[in-house]
Amino acid sequence: MLKSVSNRSMERVELERIASQIRRDIVRMVAGVNSGHPGGSLGCADFLTFLYFDVMKHNPKNFTMDGIGEDLFFLSNGHISPVWYSVLARSGYFSVADLGTFRKLSSKLQGHPSTDKKLPGIRMASGSLGQGLSVAIGAAQVKKMNKDASFVFCLHGDGELQEGQIWEAAMYAAANNVDNLIATIDYNGRQIDGDVEDVLSLGNLNDKWQAFGWHVLEMDGHNFMDMNNVMQKAQSLCGNGKPVVIIMKTEMGQGVDFMVGSHKWHGVAPNPEQLANALSQLEETLGDY
């Protein structure tokens, strides 16, 4: 088992090796039940690997709901549960063998993340979009009340920003100086029905967040060096009265050549032949579950 916490000490090559295994887990989990969301999962594999293995202070072996003294992460776009489950298992929250139960009857690994079956690492159900930013804000405000100097992170899809509640939350966080929060937008430009630009354009996203009173950073979600630099900047901006959002450019389906850059793999599982093709492109580095 890999050590989960190393505070930026981890080599880029090592993170890439972990991410490769996580991508294998994602396509195998989704193919195993012929359902789930591989596209966004593959696109966020690098970021969540970076976050859990190189950024967050957390305690995978002793998960507590309250997470006192730990950094917290909330996945608002819950449909990319495969990548989160894999990252949690590979971090040590639960056995990697459990990944084989994804979406199966009585599994703790529900189609969308939930707390009711007590899967370690998950503090809030998500799936119905637009709620996670508010949840993260509430948790961040309590950290401040508790004089807990940890960070709260959350991840959102770009299509998810079409939900009105996101902007209620954005307004509230800025007005209330929630400056221990780093939100990241998975800006892959795709959603179920097609390109975000065509379905319902987000307009100038950078300007929107700035107008709502947030620090706005941009990041390449497939470049560990860039993620390291931007995340350091994001953390240094915390504590200055304004919340921080990172607009992270990614490609849906990243890492599998026939999936990359298309909305068509948002919520479709590969067939056995496609799975074999995908796995041939992804090195098994930590051992399959």
Next chain:
Amino acid sequence: MKDFEIFGNKDTRSGFGAGLAELGRTNKDVVALCADLTGSLKMDEFLKENPERFFQMGIAEANMMSVAAGMTIGGKIPFTGTFANFSTGRVYDQIRQSIAYSQKNVKICASHAGLTLGEDGATHQILEDIGMMKMLPNMTVIVPADFNQTKQATIAIAKHNGPVYLRFGRPVMPIFVPADANFVIGKADVLTEGTDVTIIACGHLVWKSIEAAKILSEKGISVELINMHTIKPLDVQAILKSVQKTKCVVTAEEHMMNGGLGDSVAQVLSQNFLAPQEYVAVNDSFGESGTPMELMTKYGIDTQNVVDAALKAIGRK
């Protein structure tokens, strides 16, 4: 029938405000969130005494519900305050996913429920909220009857670990629950014992049912009156014990007939003990503008409706 001592007249929302203020003094984990209705919800006292634990959310109820859910992580006990309509229908999905399904310790405190909100009209008079909330797994649903009971319930739910929907209202009504009564979630209060008919009521209809029981008593009818302040979990034993004796029941509530207290009671009876049941509730209709008491009369949830329903139920035995 025994006479009920009246301890004054107040609105149930003020009972919530008084209970929340007391919690502010006794439980440091209690935090309050309000969506621009601090005065209407009577949350001013808590705000004045605990400004660092009060969160003004603005007119953004969806955000309020999910922020409250997030605040439970780290050990706080959030109480949200807005009108019942905006506490339920407007934010059903936030409650469903982030509070009920996620089993978060949030107390959803809902004022101005039902027709007695009055002149603002049907846009604000929610009559479906009990149904929506009782259908959610993990949710406890409480509809206290008067000022004292609302205060007691507010204090009690802080000690209960899990999501709660607490429903109260705007009009000034008589106070008949003693200030020192012991409120127990899920345990019905039998207000009068009787043998001819059981009346099971909640909220403002408890007082109306007390008035009805007096009228029925003068006609020689012996009423067993139950204040069913907890809709979920329902006190099944109290219902069965009473109806097995009286052999008929009236349910009375300021709510739609579909999905309210009456339906919960009917479910118990259909599965355990068949008996005639009459509903005093709003029959598949939105409300309208008017004074609270005018509306109760027009929409059939007044004292006389309880009397008529009791006589009808007895006639069907």
